[in-house]
Amino acid sequence: MNETIGMVLVVTGLVFDFFGCLGLVRFPDVYNRLQASAKCITLGTCGILLGLICFKGFGATSVKAFLCLVFIILTAPVSAHALARAAYRSGVKPWSGTVEDEYSKDMDGIK
């Protein structure tokens, strides 16, 4: 039973990681590609790690997998945010199909 749930979670994670990579290739600019890579984290990587926890039951491996999960959730958004901000500040222009860009206007006012 646990193995079945684990398998389902791992496969779901792999599928969503694959969609994330596909988005990384298909989306037009830096900012949209960041969105695709952030998507890999929540269902993709978390799914794989949760699947591993189900697979192994309570033990040394599961505890480590759980800690990895917590640290990924804590650190991944920070790096995504830093990359997006750095890209804006170093003058990377958003894609031509962008409908709204309020940050470029206000950027200099924020320290």
Next chain:
Amino acid sequence: MIKNVIMFMIWYMVWIFLSWPPEPKDIIVGAVVSLFVILMTADMMDRCDSKADIIRLPVRLAWFACYALVFIWECLKANVDVAYRVIRPDLPIRPGTIKVKVDLKSDAGLTFLANSVTLTPGTTTVDLDAGKGFLYVHMLVLKRDGRSIKAIGRFQKILKRIFE
């Protein structure tokens, strides 16, 4: 002081769990590393809580559980939505950066909100103007009628109860 001791126990536990099953060398190195981390971060943790905060702790934890459920639900919805947009051949995206008004004041609350927004697929926090209370959010799909910021409003309502 009590706070530092508690933090030391937490870091020590994390270390022990990471090196499970613990051997004598892990136990010694873990104590040294935890002590070092406490010495480095003691002044950051020094904002002393009053008694009223300790009484409110269970309520905050309950709201935190509620927040986790709402967040997971929003995440699942957004994940499926973005995956669908990735595999559509015509790539139906309308990206844009908008500013969203937030009325959270505490640093912890704002950090939580910004990180949750970034973790939700399809939205990334670009910058924060804490003085004026604006969050600059890049969205993969910007809807015309302001429906795209509904999830942020929902997060904010719960975070207000946890952190303020």
